[in-house]
Amino acid sequence: MKILITGSNGQLGSELQDILKSQADKECYFLDRKQLPLDQTLIIQDILGMYQPDIIIHAAAYTAVDKAESEPVLADIVNHLASEEIAQYCRLNGAKLIAISTDYVFDGNSDTALTEDAPVDPINTYGLTKLKGEQAVLKWHPESIVIRTSWVYSTYGNNFVKTMIRLMTEREEISVIDDQIGSPTYAKDLAQAIVDIIEGEDWVGGVYHYSNEGEISWYDFAVAIREIKGLDCRINPIPTAQYPTPAKRPKYSLLDKSKIKRTFKVEVPDWRTSLQAMLAKVTSNE
Numbered sequence: 202m203k204i205l206i207t208g209s210n211g212q213l214g215s216e217l218q219d220i221l222k223s224q225a226d227k228e229c230y231f232l233d234r235k236q237l238p239l240d241q242t243l244i245i246q247d248i249l250g251m252y253q254p255d256i257i258i259h260a261a262a263y264t265a266v267d268k269a270e271s272e273p274v275l276a277d278i279v280n281h282l283a284s285e286e287i288a289q290y291c292r293l294n295g296a297k298l299i300a301i302s303t304d305y306v307f308d309g310n311s312d313t314a315l316t317e318d319a320p321v322d323p324i325n326t327y328g329l330t331k332l333k334g335e336q337a338v339l340k341w342h343p344e345s346i347v348i349r350t351s352w353v354y355s356t357y358g359n360n361f362v363k364t365m366i367r368l369m370t371e372r373e374e375i376s377v378i379d380d381q382i383g384s385p386t387y388a389k390d391l392a393q394a395i396v397d398i399i400e401g402e403d404w405v406g407g408v409y410h411y412s413n414e415g416e417i418s419w420y421d422f423a424v425a426i427r428e429i430k431g432l433d434c435r436i437n438p439i440p441t442a443q444y445p446t447p448a449k450r451p452k453y454s455l456l457d458k459s460k461i462k463r464t465f466k467v468e469v470p471d472w473r474t475s476l477q478a479m480l481a482k483v484t485s486n487e
């Protein structure tokens with residue numbers, strides 16, 4: 202089985218490398234920005250054709266959520282038009298496609314966990330480009346699997362967990378938003394779920410939701426990081442209004458994971474268990 206992974210140096214791409222590199226039954230091509238420049242849409246299908254993959258895991262994206270507000274054209278090219286090219290390639294060449302999307306396709310005002318058929322209404326420019334990307338993927342290649350995820354972190358790359366560790370080490374006091382509710386996703390768990398789907402017997406196209414289990418605020422997440430890491434820093438809960446950002450963020454974007462669990466029997470670990478695992482890895486790397 203030949204698998205091509207886009208965004209190989211990103212959080213998810215790096216976790217996929219860790220899992221897939223040791224699997225002898227799979228021939229994997231991990232492509233970074235230089236090998237597959239997604240902003241050059243005209244050459245994407247030619248590059249993919251050089252590898253003839255059976256499956257593409259499309260983990261690359263323009264993920265600078267705030268910057269997307271001032272770079273909407275580039276964000277659209279990378280998240281929408283490049284995804285469309287990849288889906289067209291897959292359809293024309295009989296390859297399977299797993300593409301990753303986001304909770305930001307919703308307006309963030311729900312008060313119950315979001316199922317895959319909840320109405321979409323992107324909360325910001327990044328969310329809009331990702332929604333157009335997932336719609337293009339399913340239009341050109343309806344058997345594709347689109348997985349929406351949220352609050353992704355890993356030992357690789359930059360993310361909330363690593364920022365919190367740095368700030369809590371440097372400062373005596375920090376402030377963290379407590380009125381945005383969701384669930385984090387350890388990229389290693391998502392990578393394992395993707396590999397389990399690929400290895401499973403049933404391939405059922407469509408949209409799925411995946412994050413870790415649980416429902417917390419960013420403040421709760423920061424407090425848990427402090428506890429597990431044994432740091433000594435005061436954390437003040439603040440409302441979103443006290444931390445304005447160029448891109449709007451959802452008040453509530455908890456993803457309902459029933460469909461992915463039911464369809465593919467994938468495991469969805471609890472957020473705290475996964476945070477402990479990630480922080481143990483951070484500590485052993487120090």
Ligand SMILES: NC(=O)c1ccc[n+]([C@@H]2O[C@H](COP(=O)([O-])OP(=O)(O)OC[C@H]3O[C@@H](n4cnc5c(N)ncnc54)[C@H](OP(=O)(O)O)[C@@H]3O)[C@@H](O)[C@H]2O)c1
Nearest residue numbers: 208210211212213234239240261262264301303350352353
């Ligand atoms: N991070 C989150 O909190 C979050 C939340 C919801 C959904 N998602 C989605 O989950 C997926 C994985 O996210 P992640 O956290 O692993 O993202 P990430 O760490 O930011 O990685 C994104 C990857 O995309 C690559 N990329 C960006 N622009 C590119 C371009 N023009 N051409 C080629 N490659 C390009 C980056 O390359 P460089 O390494 O060279 O920059 C990077 O390797 C994405 O689809 C993202 O939209 C993420």
